[in-house]
Amino acid sequence: MGNSLRHYPNDGSPSDPWQITPEKTDRRDESIVQTPIADTEEGNSEIYYDSGSSTNIASLPDEMVFEILLHLSAEHIYSEARFVCQKWYDTTNTRNFIHEHLRRSTPGLVIKCGNDPMKQPITVSMRRGRIEISKFSYELKGFYWYGCDGLFLHRDSSGSVLYITNPATNRHFALPESVSSTSPYSCSFLAYASTSMAYKLVQTYNCPDKIPISRRLVHTQHLSTAARQLLKYIPLTIEGFIHWTKKPQGTDRVVTLNVETEVITETRLPVDYGSERLMYYLSTGASLTLLVECSEFSWGFWNLKSETGEWAQLPDIDLESRKGKLVNFVSENRRRCSCPVNLRPVGWLNHGEVLVLHGSRFSGVCVLYNVRTQAIDFFMLDYECITHMFDSHRSSLVSLD
């Protein structure tokens, strides 16, 4: 199977190549209703519904149209749905709609090529029970650096200009030079504060005397030295919280910035795992999870409540009994390299229901494990890439104009 490209068909083509499981929806005989209820359409399969008669979508009250449009993808709303009529344009263009749409969107993954930062990232998401793999439909300027709730922060190829881009709407802007100027002592991240419905740009400085005076400061003196050390690393942004962890070998704490209140705290891990165990900090889109390697194919599983800093233990993820099947599958499907199969948790789909595990280095095989039903599935990343980097992603209509 080829790497499917997301595109925006406007011809009602029956087979959308980006769907892995094709579904027939383009039939015009949808008016045949197989229920005991009398069908006022007289069973004529070719009748279009007359807009003048009884209920139709156009006559629905605004709040129901709002509700229906929320279920569409950001890409579809931006390129199609908002052009249906002015009411739809106005509805989808409100701050409230954009906020609600983001809140309800299903988080997926963005996958970038680790060895070639200029390569376009792809996204993997699960919608209506199916895996969708898509490529962004435009060229991202420079290289992808950091993503958060629908926006990407990236630098141009020279590395001097920092851009914010919404890949769903193809809108971007360059941050002012005072913000984007590179300093070996600073890093930039984005986070969405949902109560105030605002994105905030967060920069970490390693060198206090380099901090521009225009910045609002979050002091970190109350953190331990070990915690402050973590701020050097790339964090994970989840639902208005930025978590600094250290990957993949763990430390015994996580530093969390509440972007809404701008308070930074440190949280000790629930168990001291020492420095030997591999630890994977992954975002479900709603919370931070920690997977601690127990054996080659099993992991201890924890979930952090960001608001309270409490860790909750969840049942271990144990794939040892299915090891044979997994090893066979990955070995058969990878294109090159005969190095050992080494499953690595890389992210979550469907609100923490489906764990994505990367087959091994140098392979495009990804395993999907549903922690609820314990079903196993697979998908392939087929672009030529030596290493892949995985990050949480959701699509948003947020306007950058």
Added chain:
Amino acid sequence: MAAETGTPTTLTLKSNDDELFSVAESAAILSVTIRNMVEDGCAGGVIPLDNVDGKTLASVITYMNGISAIPADEEKKKSYRDKFLSDKDFETLADMVLAANYLNMSCLMDAVSAKIAQVMEKKSVGWVRRKFGIENDYTPEEEAAVKEEHKWTFEGVETDDDN
């Protein structure tokens, strides 16, 4: 769905075109609107549902009975909802959105909205307007500007001939 204890309570619902329906209270209270009436003790006689016609109400009752017969298994409920909605046309879906809203049945509301969106998502603007009975209120100039604006959508999209 047989009642284990004594006789099951049934409610009588009346549509706005005066059709009467008998439905088990346990299924009917999926509607928060009906549940409130039951709790307030005003569900003794015939419950008039002034905003729902007989055809739609029959369909909603089929759904109520179907979904309440499924024990607490979200997966099975989801597949029931999918199957239930799979053969519905747009008028029926639109009627059901209205009914689900009036009856305050959030799970049905959500499923029907998602179904409508799912069908729409693969269609062109023109198809949606035609099928949904929506009048194009953009002027030709605006329409042209709109097309110009979203031309980029089709630029840079790689062909997928090799798939």
